[in-house]
Amino acid sequence: EAQVTQNPRYLITVTGKKLTVTCSQNMNHEYMSWYRQDPGLGLRQIYYSMNVEVTDKGDVPEGYKVSRKEKRNFPLILESPSPNQTSLYFCASSLNWQGIETQYFGPGTRLLVL
């Protein structure tokens, strides 16, 4: 089954404790992206990757890191989480970054930073 998976689905952590949210897709998509969703703000892009070893900042990259060592994986790293990073996070992928390719979203990761 074609899908985007994220782990963990739910995470409670404390300020400053490094964490990683994994994202994996099995569709051989070139493009992957991370979004965060906050009430009333819709989804905002954090980082994106057009292909392996190619990543760039989205609208709200502060406090986050990403890497794209393999085509299928695009982990999101919070080196020193803070309470304002409490949010619902989505990973998405699409065949490429051009044209009308729609993005397919993972199931989301709910993060609470205390």
Place this chain on the structure above:
Amino acid sequence: AQKITQTQPGMFVQEKEAVTLDCTYDTSDPSYGLFWYKQPSSGEMIFLIYQGSYDQQNATEGRYSLNFQKARKSANLVISASQLGDSAMYFCAMREGWAAGNKLTFGGGTRVLVKP
């Protein structure tokens, strides 16, 4: 200025009736795409329908249709014959033609509750 505006934070609709969800957008790029996503209470984002700026016809996908009025910069979603399972948040999103990274810019969403 907001690039995507959804003015209806929430609405009720009677089962089996049609509902229109408003979306207006702002771009100076002649090439763009408009998307609608559904987010049920379980949280996942489900792609519903796409409209390209150069498409001559309004997009349709089953019970979903997009009322695209380019001059007004609106892309309203119409759900016909509403079902209880249509209760969810609905997001309008736009991708601009040459914007780096295929970024989707989302509106704030409209919550729909279908009444039996």
